């Protein structure tokens with residue numbers, strides 16, 4: 001089983017409710033979407049083929065020995081769009097079997113029902129401002145595990161916020177899942193977003209990309 005891999009790196013988880021934890025990232029090459037704000041366009045084509053064993057060996061060399069419990073080494077599969085690769089579910093299962101806590105970062109454009117339910121799924125509901133909101137697979141909502149998985153809405157503008165709020169209320173997701181609202185870096189004022197969430201009493205988690213605050217927005221491999 002082979003995968004085109006853009007990069008594998010060890011850093012601090014910069015997004016989601018697990019932000020701040022050391023994490024090994026596996027970034028697969030390729031994405032069929034073209035979000036207006038994508039900060040990872042270098043992963044659309046660049047990469048080298050690696051087989052499953054080589055990926056597991058690289059992860060092991062960075063994350064250390066697998067463990068158990070809440071502080072088991074943490075590994076995230078991202079991209080590009082990892083689920084655009086037909087064998088991504090098998091890679092995720094192999095990482096789980098090796099004893100890691102495993103997360104998947106996905107655009108919600110591909111069926112997450114094929115993924116082991118123990119994988120922490122961080123599913124990005126693309127907004128109109130991304131230009132890719134029509135790629136959303138509504139059936140994915142039924143596969144999210146409350147208390148484990150997360151919905152993320154990355155907002156380009158005040159109009160995107162209004163759309164995101166209405167979508168969350170219409171779908172009833174705020175009663176069931178951890179929902180994250182993030183500004184597009186450099187596009188939507190984070191203070192405006194934070195204040196608006198508070199003013200609206202919206203039970204979502206505001207997030208900034210921590211790694212960009214630490215290393216700047218252009219640094220790769222962090």
Ligand SMILES: C[S@@+](CC[C@H](N)C(=O)[O-])C[C@H]1O[C@@H](n2cnc3c(N)ncnc32)[C@H](O)[C@@H]1O
Nearest residue numbers: 038039040079080081105106107124154184185
């Ligand atoms: C690079 S994507 C890879 C995973 C998958 N393709 C997706 O979009 O969820 C990882 C996350 O970074 C977010 N992201 C990309 N560019 C961003 C930007 N300029 N500002 C804030 N978040 C961004 C995406 O919305 C997504 O949630």
Ligand SMILES: Nc1nc2[nH]cc(C(=O)O)c2c(=O)[nH]1
Nearest residue numbers: 012013014015078105211222
């Ligand atoms: N530090 C760090 N945390 C991240 N969380 C999700 C990322 C991604 O690109 O999917 C990411 C990333 O690129 N870097």
Ligand code: SF4
Nearest residue numbers: 031033035038080107
């Ligand atoms: S789906 Fe993810 S990787 Fe693909 S263009 Fe959008 S943000 Fe970038």
Ligand SMILES: [Mg+2]
Nearest residue numbers: 039040078209
């Ligand atoms: Mg990133």
